[in-house]
Amino acid sequence: MRVLFVTLDGLGDRPAPQFDGRTPLEAARTPNLDDLAARGINGLLVPIAPGVASGTPTSHAVFFGYRLDELPGRAVFHAVARGVPIGPDEVVCLGRFASISPEPQGLRLVQRMMTAPEEQSAALASAIASYSVDGIAFKLEYTSGTESVLRLTGPVSDAITDCDPLGTDLPVIKAQPMGEAPDPEAAAQTADAVNRYLRWAHSVLDGHPVNRQ
Numbered sequence: 001m002r003v004l005f006v007t008l009d010g011l012g013d014r015p016a017p018q019f020d021g022r023t024p025l026e027a028a029r030t031p032n033l034d035d036l037a038a039r040g041i042n043g044l045l046v047p048i049a050p051g052v053a054s055g056t057p058t059s060h061a062v063f064f065g066y067r068l069d070e071l072p073g074r075a076v077f078h079a080v081a082r083g084v085p086i087g088p089d090e091v092v093c094l095g096r097f098a099s100i101s102p103e104p105q106g107l108r109l110v111q112r113m114m115t116a117p118e119e120q121s122a123a124l125a126s127a128i129a130s131y132s133v134d135g136i137a138f139k140l141e142y143t144s145g146t147e148s149v150l151r152l153t154g155p156v157s158d159a160i161t162d163c164d165p166l167g168t169d170l171p172v173i174k175a176q177p178m179g180e181a182p183d184p185e186a187a188a189q190t191a192d193a194v195n196r197y198l199r200w201a202h203s204v205l206d207g208h209p210v211n212r213q
Helices: 031-039 056-063 074-082 118-127 184-206
Strands: 091-096 099-103 106-111 130-133 136-144 147-153
Touching: 056 074, 074 091, 074 136, 074 147, 118 136, 118 184, 130 184, 136 184, 147 184
Parallel strands: none
Antiparallel strands: 091 147, 099 106, 130 136, 136 147
């Protein structure tokens, strides 16, 4: 049996005071969606576990029946789609420009999805394209929009956590080695290198002419 699977990605939201405690979707007038829902079957699905924020690739994979340990990660899909070669011993990460605010405790994420002309994004990516520390080399390849692929080579491990807090007005989190990492030493070294790269990238971009305009 063939079905049409439609995902309204990002439609969910939080209750808002201006909508009397309802979410924007609850407050909106949606006659067509209401009609579709009335003709179909409705329910709730928790992709990972209650209270655990799930990104788009993870949620979609679960919807289609894949196990989480079968997922190579969003960066791999992005790199393949954009024609960025991936070596057998490389770790790739998805890079995206965001807006942050310095605070005494660290950096706070202001906006996750930035919009900018491609020539400006390419110039920013070029400024932080190459970096190396402790034998780990970083190469950032600009792809499109405000996204890039970050390639790591050397004694690297993919068993590190993300730096994206998956929300706005939240502290930028540090990469950390996963507790179940097959090679804890390599994972710890990789996480430390990623954090150092991000600090360096922030210092470079903070004074870049594009950001000073």
